[in-house]
Amino acid sequence: MTSFIRALSESQQIGLMVVVIFGGLIATHAVLVCRSARYQSIATSLRTDRPLLKRSWIMALVFVLCWILGSAWSTALFLGLSFIALREFITWSPTHRADHRSLILSFFILLPLQYALVWWGLLDVLTVLIPVYAFIALPVLGASQGDTVRFLDRNAKLHWGVMVCVFGLSHVPALVILDFEHSSTRSLFLVMFLVLVVQSCMLAQHLAAKRLARHTLPNGLRVFQWRPWLVGMFVGGLVGALMAGMTPFKPGEALAMAWIACVGGTLGHRVMAAIKHDKGIQRWGRLSGTTGATGLLDRIDALCFAAPVFLHALRWYFDV
């Protein structure tokens, strides 16, 4: 399998990815529709799964299109995703009037600058811009406004939002910067590898958790469930291992890297669920669709956490 994929040319591999992704989606959709005609239980579950299915289609279409068009489009796509995710996060993190300048700095300076650094390929700068410089700049700007009520609370939430939605997510297109000696043009496949592995892991975990019995803690937060998590890890690892031929990895390395990304992603998702639970909301964004922000962060929060972990694991292990 690995050697077969490796023998294909780059455009053949891109074609293969498109066929596999959309073939998989069409097959899932077709099977569900056909079986829903026969079984009432599946018809009911199809109705509840329909938004999930529709979202999967949209996300796959947009992502694959941008991926095929090249790294500039992929970077632009993730810039847009960061923007929407940060909006959703900040909307639920109450800020004061005095934080207005800090918010402007986050949305209109840090966010574009971070993605400009991705585009310029300055990996060493983009990994420190937000954890080091924004970490100082945001509270300094806040302190200069004179409002000290819940100061740490407000600034910590703002910096945390920027870390997750901008810093974390920007590491996905930043994978393109990594220059592997033996396959320098392969880096875009790493983006596909990471997104596909993490999203299929999350999808598998989500579906498995729905099928298996739910337990909730007394305070309502769902208990960590080992079985759905293991199902997710299995599916994510499988997808990673199958994709080894398109990446600079050997199959064993691909499996290990996929698991590193999945651990980061699933646990990050868990952290975001705890935050949502604390705020008493089911999902980020508003329920109405008019603003275009209807819980995108819920779909991509795993990527926000997985991407930096994945990128740095690659840098250490492969020394790139």
Next chain:
Amino acid sequence: MPATPLFLFPEGTRGNAALPQPFKAGLYNLAKQFPNVVLVPAWIDNIQRVMPKGEVVPVPVLCSVTFGKPIALTFDENRHDFLARARNAVIALKTQ
């Protein structure tokens, strides 16, 4: 003639407190002069964070509008009571 919705901001200005300032008399005068007009209270959530008074650049946080049940001026209600009732009807729509 088709009905046209008209949005009134009875505060008359933008404030920077959590709750709206006392409503101005214009709302009462309109309600008195046009008793057949339906007055629907509405709360715009997060709008203060988008662009506080005195700032130039808006921040793209998400807003939402909540509409309440219509209120009407009763015949024995004075200006002060009606404006307070209208303000409370708006505040009651505040989320959380």
